[in-house]
Amino acid sequence: MITKKSPPAAIAKIAAEAEPAKLSDDELLEFLTVCNDFYRRGEPIISDAQYDFVFLAELKKRHPHHPYLETVEPEKAFAGKTVALPEMMLSTEKTYSKDGIEKWLQRIEKAAEELGLEFSRLIFRATPKLDGYAAYDDGLALYTRGDGRKGTDISRVFERGLIVGGDGKRGQGAGEIVVSQRYFNTHLADFFENARNFQASIIKEKELEEHALAAIQNHAAVFFPFAQLPDWLGSAQEILERFEAIIEAVPAKVDFDVDGVIFEVTDARIKKHMGATRHHHRWQIAYKSNVETAVVTVLRVTPQTSRSGRVNPVAELEPTKLSGAVISRATAHHYKMVRDMGIGAGTVIELTRSGLVIPKIERVLTPKTPQIPENCPSCGSELVWDSDYLYCPNTVQCPAQIENTIEHFFRTLRNIDGFGGKTIEKLHAAGIRSVYQIYQLDLERLQGLGFGDKTSQNLLDQLVRSRTDPLEDWRFLGAFGIYRMGLGNCERLLQHFPLLSIFELTLEDIVSIEGFAEKTGEAVITSLAKIKGDFMRIHALGFNLLRTPLRSEQAQAASPIAGKTIVFTGAMQHGSREDMTREAKRLGAKVGSSVSGKTDFLVTGSDVGAAKIAAAQEKGVRVISEAEYLEMLK
Template structure:
């Protein structure tokens, strides 16, 4: 009943042993029932169907999977760990590689009000660097709803986590072209399929365009449909820089906003889920910069969000790595914006209690691009469903403000497994330590990350990993320690309460990593952005993880130290701090690139060519008289290399 490519996928995922029940599986599919399956076989069946679905080779339909088999598991064991593996995995496997450029996500807005606020922020920033905000040009492009990738000219990478992706250059080798006869090497874009073509040729074979896009990048040989679509140039890689657009001033943008959104959305024959608005002035873009998640000079607008009234069937609980028990509402399966939604999350149990969320509650569900939508509004309240005990370990729960906690951190399976998984997920430089591996290790008695690093080939094989897998896991552990990684990311991997990656980086801008364990509350409150309550919790938590932390730290990771802000600020007294400098000509005292780097370290902004905003033109040998005269006429100070060196030494 499995095709040869499906069998290969199963084999690759080390799930071969589950195939012993294949006759039972076949019966289950035919009868659309799983009453004859033991708990063990049902789980095996779900694992296989889920794997095949994620690999783009589904065995059964989405709805059959959700409504018959997954719901049977929920009935048998509402807190089965399999149910919490909800994040979709990439539809293919492969080694992760560092992306040439970080691919940040885009900030999103759902109403005009938020767009106006964003424009106001842009205008304020323009003022800061003396740019006339009244003349700023805004660009609006369709927001492609395809498969994000990055083309550096020789390789194509998936977006991955934005920092590391997977090499999928093979799709170009298979004949995929850049949309609109564009050049390779234009950076970020999406693999998309023509809407008209999909409707005419593919709609009977694929449930939606997304499934088709995923099928194009698969490692295995392509099927006929995909190849034909590539040949017909209906499936293409479309770089963002090449998108058709609208350009204009802020006042034009805001006055007829929805009209423009509609017009721009229809500029391409690809699936679009909104528009992207950005500014194009390079200096301002640079000045605005980025947060950890998105560029400040760009925003996405999504309109026409579909919403529906949906009935809650049941509220189940899941214990996170920190012991926090989170509510998940199971819903009557509802199709929304093309996806079948079966569950939604509430923010916390305080909300469940207050809003009356339980079996029979009717909620308003809005899908906004997230895998699991959040419950924002209750229409008909019912008796709230609140657990007394931890769904993972059975320990009685305690309330802390709006949150429910399982205090059994030392022995609670969910907390142990989630913490170990979080560690590797946050490091983001290893493959192989996903949920399945962690569960297997935990079942064999491994309860800490440190223990994982102590495992030997023999032990891994005894736990049940094949020889090759065991070797690979050990190789990955070594890689995690040798590959350079930011120290704030390493700290973040320990999942300290209230210490997300942003706070980790901020803390390390004031104190070196090993020293944070001797900080007191006041030291932390002194740092901008840390409140008293947060500082108290952090200090408390650092004490409890100190031993575990240093055990792992002492294994020797290749950490990149965050520069202390105090050291950076010393540069502010440098004579070229915040000055804009252009270097030109041949330099005598070292390479020009070296000089640029040094200037940047001293806080200068190094530009490639002279503009009205340039402060200094450093002219080496062989610079034409005309160039120098032109610069002087613009009021720019022209320095010889010698004069420049004296200036920075002063």
């Protein structure tokens, strides 16, 4: 078991072997956490490629919606109390192909159509993706990014002489602490293992080493605001036509470590309309290039049954090193591809690894006769074809479908621990077939199933916690794994219809919601009918659900902030920003993440920079204190 106290040799051994499939879910998550911690403090254990394409990819493959993938990877917390950042610092969505950029541009085009804007006239900005140490400067203090919401005050770096890159002015928001590549290679490489190690050293409270201090005094190390980065500006058509030239030229505009190019749309209306996920802004994307190919022989194609019943083909390969990892599996997407391309034992393929969850079969060089399964590998039921895919129709008794469905439920709730794959497999082997049955377990039954006294009590405590801790109703709905209903669609649905009424909805009801097409609506109605019985039984257990405010209620709300757009900034005393955001939405307000010309109120807590307040006032935004805001609600 890997833990934060594991010796470096144990961690290095896992990194060197690059076989994450051998790790349990808990070990894989702990390894990722440890690697991120070491990387953020300037002591990387593994390369970016290994982290992204080997270990993080394994987590994505097992659990595509794991909370670790949906949160901002935290920067190392240095000494000092953490405080709320003036603005949230999110991660950036990544793609490793031009196709990914094209799909992102299509989403921008759709947003432009919804706003009545001419897509061809939109301007896009491309900047170098700095590989430094993320921080936020509000003009009074400099903060680490922390977890994206709270950081640590590291203003001491300015007291040590660190300057601001670009125009040299303070208070320009997010940026990164970076060091000149030429200076590092000439003056620092003998004293620091890498640039990030140096960057972390100048942040720490301890007295600076002389070479680090000299780098600051020589202005080789700077805090560079993103707003000041040299850039390329152009249209979407120019991005597609000149893509290769852009991604080659933009990184060369700076003398700092760069690991890609960031593209963003510049129109403030588009940004506000598209908003952000809990992890990244939708109006921005990073292109990272890391493509390698290899010629590999397929040993066999193994069928695996998912929670939806789809049987997916996984090509088992001769172990091959690619992008710093030993690759032994690749996706074949579906069995029609296996059948049509002749992928079987002995097939020679060209394999590409470019940041995908698992490597991609680029093309077949030597086809062989494929073996198409006739029966489900989990339950033995006869498989049926549906378009390109093979499905197991045994939705009630198939072990793989049951276990994957249960694991998805608890993983989606995000307020319960202990119910990972191994626990669920053990419960299923003992005859537990549903989430509802798990909630009926008591101490004696768990002990009888082979769980220890302490483990049994912990599992029961977690089940109680999952029902008593506050939980958004849209997350609860999403836990049932409704086809074509991710968490975003669940929240959107419940903004129009109360939770317990959704099983009576018609196709017309669903397609009336923006973003729901007829095909999606038909799939949702079918899926809702299938889960209704389980849903009602589990709902009756008494979960502490937070109701999503209906749009109609928001429109009719009589509160003074109904229909207003509000941005919260600084540390609040009334409650966390999440609590205040939830309350404001309940009262009919729209809550933004950043100030724009359409913002009505900027509500300020403590530790808010004067530059941010001035910028808001220049846009005509009314700035009020937290106390004034609460008084207004009365």
